[in-house]
Amino acid sequence: MLNFHIIKATYLSDYSVRFLxxxxxxxxxxxxxxxxxxxxxxxxxxxxxxxxxxxNNTITWCNGEIDFAPDTIYEQGVIVK
Incomplete structure (x- = not known):
């Protein structure tokens, strides 16, 4: 689903990332x-x-060898107001 496509990712601190x-x-x-x-x-x-x-609209590490499902981030992430 298009809503789950990550447009931007910004490192925050520790192991937290902000996603658009x-x-x-x-x-x-x-x-x-x-x-x-x-x-x-x-x-x-x-x-x-x-x-x-x-x-491919998701976050990856190690030249794409590790990735994380964008739908999980979307569904479980905390909304920034």
């Missing part, structure tokens, strides 16, 4: 609860975590 979605919704998302999952353990290294990109 295609529908102009702005949300903050804390990745800490996910860092113990096997797919995301590498991202515990904060310098690696900070080195993200946007690819």
């Amino acid at each position: 979605f295609a529908d102009k919704t702005l949300k903050d998302f804390d990745f800490r609860p996910y860092l113990n999952l096997i797919f995301f353990k590498e991202l515990k290294e904060i310098n690696l975590f900070k080195n993200f990109n946007l690819k």
